[in-house]
Amino acid sequence: MTARAADTEDGAAGAGHEAAPADDTTGAARATDTAGTTPPADRDPGAPDPRRRVPRTDDLLRDPRLAEAADRLGAAVVKGAVREAQQRARDGELAPEHVPEAVLGLLPDTASGLRPVLNATGVLLHTNLGRAPLSDAARRAVTEAAGPTDVELDLATGVRARRGRSALAALRARVPAAGGVHVVNNGAAALVLAATALAAGKEIVVSRGEMVEIGDGFRLPDLLVSTGARLREVGTTNRTTAADYAEVIGPQTGFVLKVHPSNFRVTGFTRAAQAGELASLGVPVVVDIGSGLLAPHPGLPEEPDADTQLRAGAALVTASGDKLLGGPQCGLLLGDGDLVRALARHPLARALRVDKLTLAALEATLTGPPTPTAHALTADPVALRARADRLAAELGAHGIDARAVGSTATVGGGGAPGVDLPSAALSLPEPYAAALRTGRMPVVGRLEAGRCLLDLRSVPPADDERLAGAVRAARTSDDQAARKGRA
Structure with missing residues (x-):
């Protein structure tokens, strides 16, 4: 019409x-x-x-x-x-x-109520802003997959094929130690599927120091108990040894769960049993690494990765796809081939499966060029400061109180807690925070010491002009409001 x-x-x-x-x-x-x-x-x-x-x-x-x-x-x-x-x-x-x-x-730019936002918070994986921004390759893949696709059809034979087989093959290729892989709709769903299939009516043995809250009031113990499993807590908040697990393992044990405390750190007099120590206890060891790192990252030496955990003896690793991997929201299950196949055929797996758009974005993330998250993690602080200096000078020429300052960014999104990333930011008067957030091109920064900081580590260099334009528009809007108030 x-x-x-x-x-x-x-x-x-x-x-x-x-x-x-x-x-x-x-x-x-x-x-x-x-x-x-x-x-x-x-x-x-x-x-x-x-x-x-x-x-x-x-x-x-x-x-x-x-x-x-x-x-x-x-x-x-x-x-x-x-x-x-x-x-x-x-x-x-x-x-x-x-x-x-x-x-x-x-008029909005699209028919959706979701508005594109420039993330200038300095939090690379900001949960409220959708965590990892997709790469251009992943965005193109989503667009191509929006129409009819061969997601479950073998075009050569004309018969039904395994759903998302090319995305699964790409995931397995990135984690050589995985005998099998499966994808569900988020990280919590991956853990729920494992708990339901392996421990419904049985016990999950977990350290007291790993009974975490995963965000928005959702807590790991409540999530696991909802599957029909019983929790058997061992150790203490700060120290749990392999012997603590061994003492309680018996016929009712479904599996041992090892959870990476990805959104906090416990320091001082601490001890945590590792996957390799737990692998000899005679029951499956499930490791929830959370952040989705598939292999070791030189800049994040303390962040566990899937390949290392599997080589150490874990039967199954669960993780999120929209964090350090830099892909779409999804949950990854990687591990023993027979175990993963059993999970994939469990009735609950149907309710947790991902759509073709997620599969397309995931595969492009795995096989394509480095993601925006990867670029942000490895950004050169000197280059960040040069960008801040140039933008501050440009905005200053328009009469805007913009200053280039040093800053500290974080990974966020439940990944690499305690890791500080040196950065640079534009510092603006505090009223700019609200004006930018509500502008035509919304920009979200952070308030610090009475100033609005726009941290450039979380802003791709290609968006610098959009950022400057939003600041100029916010200045104009603020000036108009001030003139109207004086009138």
């Missing part, structure tokens, strides 16, 4: 206009009723009512730009923006001749 056709269904009156009488040749009836209010008391009664000049809905929708927007976003979205701009003009906030441009400014 085109925008014009939609208008004929409910007419101009349905868009906030009353239809003119047949003998009305002046348009006065529309002008007096269109706002639903009487003219302002301080207006000269003899002066023409400017509301008569507010463009009609059907006239606006004939604008080719709005017709294109209706095809892209839907007629209802465009008409909603038209009504808002018309009302602003009726209220005197907008000149009637500026209504068409105002409508265009109110």
Whole structure:
């Protein structure tokens, strides 16, 4: 349905206009009723009512730009923006001749309510901002997979094939120690599937120091108990040895669980049994590494990785795909081939499976070029400072109080707790934080010592101009608000 056709269904009156009488040749009836209010008391009664000049809905929708927007976003979205701009003009906030441009400014870029954001927080994997940004290769893969695909079809034979087989092959190739791999919809789901299949009605042995909260009030003990398993806690908060596990293992043991405390650190008088020590206890060892590191990373020496844990003797490793791996939200299960195949055939696996878009993004992440997360982790602090200096000088030339300062970024997203990443940031007056966050191109920074910091380690270099443009727009918006307040 085109925008014009939609208008004929409910007419101009349905868009906030009353239809003119047949003998009305002046348009006065529309002008007096269109706002639903009487003219302002301080207006000269003899002066023409400017509301008569507010463009009609059907006239606006004939604008080719709005017709294109209706095809892209839907007629209802465009008409909603038209009504808002018309009302602003009726209220005197907008000149009637500026209504068409105002409508265009109110339209979203996509039909989704999700808005793209520039992450300038310095937290590379910000959970509230969707964690890992996808690579260009992964984004293209998602677009290509949006239509019909061979996700479960062998084109050569015409018969059903294993779902997501190429993505699974790419995952296994990245973790040579894994005899089998499977993908579910998030990291918690991977652990739930393992607990349900291996320990429903049995015990899971876990250290007291690893009974963590995984975020938003969800706690690991509650998650595991929901599967029908019983928890057998061993050791203490700060020290648990392999002997502590060995003492309680028996016929009712489903598996031993080793959880990496990926969002906090316990230091001092501590001891934690490792996967290699637990592998000889006669029951499967499941290691939840959390952050999704598939192989050792030189910059994160204390962060466990899947390949190392499997080589040490773990039967199964679970992890997230949207953290250090830099891919889409998903849960990874890697380990013993027979065990993983049994998990993949469990009835719960059907409820936890991922869609074709996730499979496409995951495969492109695994086989494609380095991800934005990988680039951010290895960014050169000297280059970051040079970017900050250049942006500060550019914005300063526009009269903006922008300063280049040193900063400290973090990994975030439940990965590499305690690891500080030297960075550089733009420092702006505190009011910019809200103005940037609510701008046309939202930018999320952080407040520190009464200033708004835009940390460049979490902003790709290609987005520097968008960042500068958002700051300039925020300055303009702030100045307009100040002038209006003074008036």
